[in-house]
Amino acid sequence: MRGGNKDQSNSSDRSLSNHTISSPQSKPGNIQSIIYGAQHPPLAHLLNNLDSQQPLKHKHGSLKNKHSSNLPAPTSHRHAGPGLGKRLNAEKNYDYISDYTTNISNLRISEDKNLYRTASQFLASEQESIKMEKFSKLMSSENLDIDELIKLSWSGIHPKYRPLTWKILSHYIPTCVGRRKETLDRKRKEYFAFVVKYYPSRFEEIHKDMYRQIHIDIPRMNPLIDLFQQPTVQDMFERILYIWAMRHPASGYVQGINDLVTPFFVVFLSEYVPSGTSIDNFVIDKLSQDILKDLESDSFWCVSNLLDGIQDNYTFAQPGIQEKVNVLKHLVSRINVPLYNHLRENEVEYLQFAFRWMNNLLMREIPLKCTIRLWDTYLSETNGFSHFHLYVCVAFLNDWSDRILREKDFQGIMLLVQNLPTKNWSEKEIGMILAEAYKLKYIFADSPRHLFPTQPINHEYYNKEDKDKNSDAIC
Known part of the structure; x- marks a missing residue:
């Protein structure tokens, strides 16, 4: 009997241990601290109303029925202490408690996001104020x-x-x-x-x-x-x-x-x-x-x-635009191979959509307010309209890469790239495109040879041509 009771007691401990482990992980706003005996003020009114007479359910059945000889008898509400039995007594309240704490967590996350947004807006406002002061001081100087x-x-x-x-x-x-x-x-x-x-x-x-x-x-x-x-x-x-x-x-x-x-x-x-x-x-x-x-x-x-x-963009045959579109094609082949292959497999020529990007400096692709922001940078760049614009076009195309890859035929791709959904774009999107363009310029502008790598010799083609010549000579 003693040995049996000992085994039964160990089994009870293991069952309780299993129940405890299966409880939610310890996180802010969760009920892990309640299980281990700490009071949580927002949940006190729920815990005090738990029915201590109701047996605790377990995944293998009722703990009261399976290990009733090892569990202490329930006490009255008046004398019940904040023990494990009372706090885990009613499984029917678990979902309510979980929802309550989940709402608390979501509220905290929402508050954190609002706080972050407010802080970001404050910092942006402060930066803008500092920038305006610098502009004001600079513009008022006799020799700018x-x-x-x-x-x-x-x-x-x-x-x-x-x-x-x-x-x-x-x-x-x-x-x-x-x-x-x-x-x-x-x-x-x-x-x-x-x-x-x-x-x-x-x-x-x-x-x-x-x-x-x-x-x-x-x-x-x-x-x-x-x-x-x-x-x-x-x-x-x-x-x-x-x-x-x-x-x-x-x-x-x-x-x-x-x-x-x-x-x-x-x-x-x-x-x-x-x-x-x-x-x-x-x-x-x-x-x-x-x-x-x-x-x-x-x-x-x-x-x-x-x-x-950029006058060579508008002279006879517009050689400036053709050259830029060719460089655009090579840059895409270097930075986004899947997109390059997708356009090639669907027989999309870069001139079919990028010609307008170069001819109109993306003005037909983005709202006017975005164009004005874009030109702030172009005017600040050396050769901004002739050279930096090329990297902006590469970044712009790369930004739509995922959408383009989802189009499975020539018609779908052309409809997308000729009518890109930029109506709601703001300075934020333009800033991201400019940042990416600057990275590309930093990588490639000082190494123009990387734009046109020497094409590898196709040895199979030349070997096949030699064999054909030899067979002709034999005949």
Whole structure:
């Protein structure tokens, strides 16, 4: 009997031990501490109401029935201590307790996320304030430090300082404050002298086709933005594009150049739009004629400086674009082999979608506000529009890699890459693309030979060709 009781007691201990081990893991907000005897204030009212007379259920049956000789008899509620038997008495309350503690854990996680979001917003606000102070101090200096301006502008420019910063980074006005007014007056007069000289010729036989194409393209530009459907704005764009084309006969006007005027025009216009007013619906005729002339001439000179760096994109056969698309293809083959193979297997040519990326500098792929943020960095980069843009296109394509790989045929891939869902993109997404592009530039820009590795010799092909020649000689 004694031996039997000893075995029975050991069995009871093992059963209790098994029940304890099968309980939830010890985590904040869990009931592990309750099982081991610690009180938890939020659960006290539940534990005090547990029915101590109800037997504890186990996965092998009732502990009371199986080991009743080894368990102490239950006591009344008045004298019951906070022991294991009382606290684990009612399995019917386990789910309630588990749900309660799970809700507590979820609440804590939610609170942690909200706290993290609040902290992130606070830090971003603080960083923006510090950045604005630096811009303010820099812009007020008599001789502006261009290197410091580039450094501040790369990660984005505050709208308040963007018009002036873009003019400086576009080499339109000097860094010296004392020379700016003189330069602006001279350049603005020079532009309108071009208008007087060239614009009347738009109806001549030799130029009327070019002017007609400009006249057709401008209404198509940003058709969903009311600002660009206003006749005054369209007349300004016509003059800008026609004068540029007349002064650059090697390329003339090419479709896509009209889009490149838009960011400059919007940024310079923002200087005159009242705070809280949407620039998309702003009635430009409210501005004086002098301001309208300044907007037009400033936009002309800045887009001219941009196009001077990428003019081979628009000369005959557009060799600049073809070269960039070819480099894009090689870069994809180096950084994302599955995507490269997927496009090749489905016979997708890079020119079919990337031509527009190079021709319009991604303006047709992302919202205008994202384009403006993107150009903050382009203007801060050496050869930003001609070289850095290539790495941005690679990063942009790579960002959609998973979606593209899910498309299983040519038609599906083309529909996706020509209509990428970027409508809701913000500066956050552009910042991620720029960061990835900078990494690619750091890896490949200083080692251009890596972009075009020497193709390995196909020995099988040459061996087969030699065998065919030998067999022909024998015959």
